Amino acid sequence: xxxxxxxxxYKITETGRQVTLMCHQTWSHSYMFWYRQDLGHGxxxxxxxxxxxxxxxxxxxxxxxxxxxxxxxxxxxxxSATRSQTSVYFCASTRARQGRxxxxxxxxxxxxxxx
Amino acid sequence: xxxxxxxxxxxxxxxKEAVTLDCTYDTSDQSYGLFWYKQPSxxxxxxxxxxxxxxxxxxxxxRYSLNFQKARKSANLVISASQLGDSAMYFCAMSRxxxxxxxxxxxxxxxxxx
Numbered sequence: 001x002x003x004x005x006x007x008x009x010y011k012i013t014e015t016g017r018q019v020t021l022m023c024h025q026t027w028s029h030s031y032m033f034w035y036r037q038d039l040g041h042g043x044x045x046x047x048x049x050x051x052x053x054x055x056x057x058x059x060x061x062x063x064x065x066x067x068x069x070x071x072x073x074x075x076x077x078x079x080s081a082t083r084s085q086t087s088v089y090f091c092a093s094t095r096a097r098q099g100r101x102x103x104x105x106x107x108x109x110x111x112x113x114x115x
Numbered sequence: 116x117x118x119x120x121x122x123x124x125x126x127x128x129x130x131k132e133a134v135t136l137d138c139t140y141d142t143s144d145q146s147y148g149l150f151w152y153k154q155p156s157x158x159x160x161x162x163x164x165x166x167x168x169x170x171x172x173x174x175x176x177x178r179y180s181l182n183f184q185k186a187r188k189s190a191n192l193v194i195s196a197s198q199l200g201d202s203a204m205y206f207c208a209m210s211r212x213x214x215x216x217x218x219x220x221x222x223x224x225x226x227x228x229x
Contacts, residue, residue: 031214042119042206042221050214058216090160094214101148101167101210104217106160 003027006091006107013081013114021076021110023091031094032074033104034058034066036087043090049074081114088112117142119207119220127226128197135182136192136223138207144168146212149190151181154204154222163205166190194225202227 004025013019023032030051035043035058045058047066055066063085065077074093078085088111092104118141128134140149151163166174166181174181182191190209194201204224208217 033216035219040221042219043208043217044219045216048216088158092160092217101150101165101212102214103150103162103165105162109158109160 004091004093004105004107006089006110009108009110011110011112013078013112015082015114016080019078019081019112021078021089021091021112023074023076023107025072025074025091025093025105027093027095027105028071029093029095029105030071032068033092033094034064034074034076035090035092036060036085037090037109038087046076046089078112081112083114086112086114117144117147117209117211117218119209119218121207121220121223123223124221125224125226127228128194128201130199130227130229131196133193133195134197134225136194136205136207136225138190138192138220140188140190140207140209142188142209142211144211148210148212149181149183150208150210150217151179151190151192152206152208152219153201154206155200156203160206164192197227199227199229201225 033048034046049055049068091107094102149166153161207220
């Protein structure tokens with residue numbers, strides 16, 4: 001099915017381990033984003049990408065790494081997971097459109113627990 | 116920098132009544148967009164409605180309307196004829212023109228009572 005999918009949906013990992021969250025979209029949208037959702041904070045931007053091989057930091061990038069070698073994939077890696085990175089992670093994408101803003105389409109989210 | 120403020124952490128509304136969820140924003144940009152998203156208990160983020168800063172008329176999408184008051188920098192969501200299925204978390208968000216990332220408020224949890 002067309003859309004944006006995240007994997008895994010749920011993940012438990014130990015402090016200090018590296019973990020990668022996957023995001024795949026089938027629309028060929030140019031822009032992709034990673035957000036984390038925490039109680040009391042809403043959604044906060046971690047990283048985003050305007051195209052393949054173009055990435056930029058968001059509000060809370062520390063401890064995360066991203067790459068975008070292909071337009072359709074935008075993995076998020078926690079290099080050494082900490083308990084403070086326990087959160088729900090959302091991937092989103094938008095198509096490029098000049099003149100007006102475009103809504104972001106979100107994946108189902110990944111609930112990550114760091115123990 | 117852009118900022119979204121949602122001052123109502125939680126709200127209750129009777130079924131079939133209308134409800135207004137508040138959203139104020141802060142930006143120095145002249146061109147921007149305002150969005151509302153719904154997040155039901157299942158967790159997905161559902162786009163509801165969009166308002167451009169230069170749009171002269173308030174946006175409407177079915178039972179959703181956006182009360183846009185540019186001078187007051189407010190973009191309140193109005194849900195008419197509330198249904199039990201409207202119970203969810205609602206997020207206001209904004210972005211600069213184009214494809215810049217969305218900045219979100221902290222959300223309002225709406226509970227619809229039968």
